[in-house]
Amino acid sequence: MKKVICILICILFTVGIFSGCEKKKDDGSAQVTLRWMTGWAEQKDREIVQEYFNEKLAKLLPNTKVEMFHLDDAAFALKMAAKEKIDITWTGYSHDFPTEISNGYFLELNDLIDEYAPAVKEEWESYSDAYASATVDGNLYALPIQQPIVHQTSFFQIPAKYNEYLDSDALLAECHNNYKTTEKVWQIIDEYFHNLINAGIFDNTGFYTSKIFSSIATRGYDFVESSESGGWLCYDAHAENPEIVSFCTTEEAKTFYKYAAKWYKEGIIPLDILTGSETTASGASTVAISSKSESWYNVDEERGVRYEYDENGEIKSYIYLLDDYDNLFTGSTIIGSMRTYNAIPFTAENPERAMMFLNLLRSNTEESNELVNILCYGFEESSDAAQKYGTYHYTLEEKEDGDHVAHGKGYVIQPDASSDYGMPHWKLTNAFLPYRTPNILDGQKEWAKDYLTNVVPNELYKTKLYHFTPNLAEDYSFELAQLSQVTGEYLELLYDGAMGDKWEDTYAEFEGKLKAAGIENILTVVNEKAQEYMKEN
Amino acid sequence: MKKIKFPRVMLHTVFIILCVIFIIPMFIAVMISFSTESDIITYGYSIIPRNFSLEAYKIIIQDSASLLKAYGITILSATVSPFLSLIFNGTIAYSISRPEFKARKIVTIYILITMLFGGGLIPSYILNTQVYGLGNTIWVHLILGLVSGSNIILFRVSFSQIPKSLIESADIDGANQAQILLHIIIPMSKPIVSMIFFTGFIGGWNSYATSMYYISDKNLYQLQYYLKNVISNSEFIRQSFAEFGLKGGEDIPFQTLKFAICVASSLPILMMFPYIQKFFSKGIAAGSLKE
Amino acid sequence: MSSLKKKSGFLRQLPYWLLALPAIIYLLMFNYAPMFGAIIAFKDYKVRDGIFGSEWVGLRNFKYFFSSVDAPRILRNTVLYNLAFIFITKILVAAIFALMMYEINSKLAAKVYQTSMLIPHFMSYVVISAVLMIFLNPTSGMFNVIRQQFGLEGIMWYSEPKYWPFIIVFVNTWKDAGFASLYLYSSLLAIDSSLFEAADLDGAGKLRKIWHISVPALIPMICIIIINSLGSIMSSGIDLFLTVPLESTALIPTTDVIATYTYRGLKSSNYSYTSAVGLFQGVVGLILVLTSNGIIRKVNPENAMF
Known part of the structure; x- marks a missing residue:
């Protein structure tokens, strides 16, 4: 008897395994509710918008409904660990996207796209850079979502009332002629501050150096990992045979540390900079701010300067674009760098239908755009x-x-x-506004579209490590964490100039600790990967 | 007479100075909560608000229906839970406080290990949701954290301070252990019992982790998680403004909101404390022996 | 009398077991059952592979902490701060408060004082850090303004690590001593008042009464506080060490503890690592608890846990 039962069980098992193995094609006939994690904040009126949306959706994708909910990132990680069924999820800057990929949270989407999503495929081909930021070793893990950011280029922004004190021609000339930031650039900015002091109008409220460091000092370097993590690994973008180094110990960085220390001593940098919060800086009043992104709302043709206007149409701040077209480049891809995505978790019950749904949203037809507008704007x-x-x-x-x-x-x-x-x-815009849908808020400028689909992949200079993704988080997460810990402790002290005259001692300590944390090993590893990559491409 | 009064006056003076030190920061916090966010950004934190404003509080009570529900759930779990834990913790504490219980050493170690080691969040979460089926129900608020080693030990200490003669006389009278526990031990431990109840209430009041991980039904949110959402919504909105490059996002209450929430959460508890305080007066323990 | 002795051993033990049973079962279900998950401390836990399917890596997760350049500093900070929190905040200052409170006869005064002592406990560290800034801000903070009145230079509070051990212990005491004193106060309440009457008859002064009656009454509770707290000496909350210093990186040398080190380094939830740290904390805690219990047992047997 026991033997019979054993055999029966074995047969059942085998049948079970094989029937599970058959991938049934989703022909859209089964009633499916897609569980959709739309982000971390609850949206007011979510229920009625969802109800209306489902009504409209039923006409375009029959037998499909969505159920939207939100989760904290910690809660999301936990649900993944507990293997709760979620069909579509938002991911991006508030999640650690590279680690989520290496943890295996998300399905590889290549096959699903081939089978069910022709519109996505088209979008992938047009917006290749964006999609590259979610691709590891050829596998696509998430669909990027449109952000009002066109390209990363450094700018230096000052209030209009201070503009006469800045030698902007010299600044622009020096920057456009040198793709890296030379010491002369800091001298010009230093002169600007001193002109303001001499005129008695200098006010350092809200002045922070972190963005100036990370946007201007780093010009000409392409980063191979997100600059917030690890050791600020980067390489000279225009080099023929690039060597990856840590930005923190480059000459450009040290020059900045020197000027920051000088400015701290002279009172240009506020004394309480270590404890302040950067969100208070505004272009119209802060003596100098900077960043690296350009949104399409106010891009125009000229590469020298842009203007920010106030309600009366007066210029309230000048934005000097420090990189002209010859300086700009497109290079290695930092996973997650486009900031927001839709992904399909491995726990999804209906991945095929989820892909069909995502495809629908990206079809750029009048009906599908209506759906997107409901979700984005209410x-x-x-x-x-x-x-x-x-x-x-x-x-x-x-x-x-x-x-x-x-x-x-x-x-x-x-x-x-x-x-x-x-x-x-009511805005879920960055939850899923696909690239091909017009942004009704301001009308997606044709310029930006053309820039992303045409200029960036075809006209900008491609570095030797174009689309290189070392993806160190996979195997070296602890080492990167060590580096992160060291740079977290020392880098801010240096670029804030908070050590004053003693900055060189602090720098020496910093260098020592980086070595002790194993930066040389990491650099060796990543350079090996880079060499291999260059051989293959 | 003067000799006796002087130390008394000193004592009260010292206490009054201490009270000032304890109260002033809360006072400052209350003042800040009544400021406008734009003032905080421009002028930093200051003790007297430049422009008195209720904007932070307005945001908290914006969705009053949900807020009330959150209050309801929290009051329910913050009262029922400590009461249940009193039962679970008190009983085992009594057992291990009795020298006649031969296994008390082993049971104490059994408890001790749970205080030091745990499986972590993931295994607990998987067990609680998939095996015990507690996810997204009211039970997760009531059941988790019921038995706590440190509370058991506090009870035990308190129980062992009760004079043994009392217990022996009850024993001789033929009372069983449960009766001794109920009629002698607990009444004589009023201060520690009320202290643990109060602590449990505070814990339930401040708790948000269970809502965050286990609850997706809006109607079952605890108060702190609800308030946390209010803040992260405010943050979300500010970030959205920043993304679109618009001005005005910074003025949405965020810092002031944090203060307002701190004030709003602590006041109810502070108002509750005087009721607990009833159990904290001298002369409770003495008395039974004299009979 | 003899009828009591005749009850069989098991039946006599039974009531104790029955009373203890609810908690025993609860702990089994909710505390012991999940412990199998601690095994991820030894694995490279990947969510997709699950707890049992993830790769075994042995002690690698422990290495991250121990081989770090800053490990000695972090351990030193964690241990010293926790010792200070136990002995200064929870015992010394709390006992002083409790003894003082015990001398207050007026019920109204006691209510007012006790409620005030509790207020700090309910302030979140986020709020405390902002209020502290009002005092310590290098430019406009109250302390520096006062110093400048006296012709002294202001101190860069948020850039000098050396002041922070004191500031942190002070903040912790301010926040928790009042609450901790209530536990000690409840021990004082249990003192039999006839003891005081007898002492009065013997002509004892106030201080002698405190030293010989009140303080001994506190000892059991103090022992328990020591044992309880030593068990969690390796863990420390993150807020006091991260939020209160306003995340100023200059202060890291004296404010970095295990929790902040984890937070700064590993941005995402690395469950294997946190599990390893938890295991380490548990082992150290166990050793400390057993040791301190052993010491207390030698000195004062009835106050030991077992």
Whole structure:
């Protein structure tokens, strides 16, 4: 008897295994509810928007509904560990995307895309850089979502009232002629500060050096990992045979440390810089700010300077673009660098239908765009949704040039606690605005589209490590963490100049600790990978 | 007479100075919570708000229905949970406080190990959701954390301070252990019992981790998690403004909101304390022996 | 009398077992059962492979901590701060507060004082750090302003690591001593008042009464506090050491503890590592608890845990 039972069980097992193995193609006939983790914040009115959305969705993708919910990142990690079924998830800058990939949270999407998502495939080909930031070893792990960022280029921004004190021609000339930041650049900026001091109008409120360091001092270097982690590994972008180094110990960095220490002593950098918070800096009032991203809202043709306007149309700050087209480059891909994505977790119950859904959102047809607009912006005032649910989230105003501008309900520039729908209140835009859908808020400028799909892949200088993704997080997460710990402790002291005259001692300590933390090993490893990569490409 | 009064006056003076030190920061926090965010950004934190404003509080009570539900859930779990834990912890504490219990050493070690070692979040989470089925129910608020080694030990210390003669006389009278526990031990341990209840209430009041990990039903959120969401929504909105390069995001209450939330969470507890304080007066323990 | 002795050993033990049973079962279900998961401390835990499918790596997760350049400093900080928190905050200052409170006769005064002592306990560290800034801000902070009135230069509080051990212990005491004193106070409440009456008859003064009656009454509770707290000496919350110093990197040498080291280095949830650290903390805690219990047992047998 026992033997019989054993054999029966074995047969059942085998049958079970094989039937599980058959990948059934999803023909769309089964009723499916997609569980969709849309981010970390609860959206007001989510339920009614979801209900209306599902109604419209049923006409385009039959038998499909979505159920949206939100999770903290910690809660998300836990749910993955407990293998809870989630079909689609948001991921991006508030999650550690590279580690999530190496932990195996997300399915490889290549096959699903081939089978179910032609529109995604097209988008992939057009926006290759964006998709590259979610690709590891040829496997795509998430679909990138449109961010209003076009390209990374450093700028130096000052309030309009201070503009006469800056020798902007010299600054632009020096920067455009040298793709790295030379000492002369800091001298020009130093002169600017001293001109302000001599004129008695210098005010260092809100002045922080961290962005100036990470945007301007690093010009000409391409980073192979996210600069917030590890050892700031980078290489000279225009080098023929690039060697990866740590930015913290380069000449450019040391020059900056010197000037930062000088500015700290002279009172240009605020005394309490170590404890301050950077979010208070504003271009119209802070003596100097900087960053590395350009949004398409105010890009124009000229590569010298852009302007920021106030409500009356007056210029309130000058934004000097330090890289012109010859300096710009496109290089290695930092996983997660495009900041927000949709991914399909490995616990998904209906990955095929999820891919069909994501494909629908990216189809760029009138109906699918309507769906996207509902998700991103809510109900428009004159829509039938607004009629049905008795509330709306925005009104659409058509401008003279045919563009649309969306106004949130009771739209105020500065929404306070009592305004229900200040512009971002109902906004899942960065949860899934695909690249090919027009952004109705300001009309996606054709310039930006062309830039992303044409200029970047075809015209910009490609570094020798173009699309190189070392993905060190996979095997060296602890070593990177050590480096992160050391740079976290010392780097800020140096670029804030907070050590004053003693900065060189601090720097020596820093170098020593980097070595002790194993930076030489990491550099060896990553350079080997780079050499291999260059041989193959 | 003067000799006796002087130390008394000194004592009260010292206490009053201490109270000032303890209260002033909370006072400052309350003042900051009534400021506007833009003032905080421009002028930094200051003791007297330049512009008195309720904007931070307005955000907290914006969705009053959900807020009330969160209060309800929290009050429920913060009262029921400590009460249950009193039962679970008190009983085992009594057993291990009795010298006649031969296994008390082993049981104590059994408890001790749970205080020092644990499986961590993931195994607990998997067990609680998939095996015990506690996910997304009210039970997760009531059941998790019920038995705590340190509370057991506090009870035990308190129980062992009760005079043995009391217990022996009850024994002789034929009382069983449960009766001794209920009628002698617990009444005589009022201060520690109320202290642990109060601590348990505070713990339940401040807890948010269970909501964060186990609950997705909005109606079952605890208060602190709800407030945490209010803050992260504020943060989300500010970031969205920053992303779009718009101005005005910085003025959405964020710093002031943190203060307002701190004030709003602590006041109810501080108001509750005087009721617990009833159990904390001298002369409770003495008395039974004299009978 | 003899009827009591005649009860069989098991039946006599039974009531104790029954009373202890609810907690025993609970601990089994909710504390012991998940312990199997501690095994991820020895594995390279990948969510997709699950707990049992992940690769075995032995002691590699422990290495990250021990081989780090800063390990001695972090261990030193963690241990010293926790010792200070136990002995200064929870015992010394809390006992002083409790003894003082015991002398207060007025119920109203006691209510006011006790409630005030508790207020700091409910302030979150985020708020405390902001309030502390009002005092310690290098430019406009109150302390520096006062120093400048006296012709002294202001101190860069947030850039000088050497002041922070004192500041942190002070903040911890300010926050928790009041609450801790309530436990000690409850021990004082249990003192039989006839002891004091007898002492009065013997002509004992206030201080003698405190030293010979009140303080001994505190000893059991103090022993328990020591044993309890030593068990968690390796763990420390992150807020006091990260938020209160406003994350100023200059202060890291004296404010970095195991929790902040983990937070700064590993940004994402690396469960294997945190599990390894937890295991390490548990082992150290166990050793300390057994040792201190052994010492206390030699000195004062009835106060030992076992």
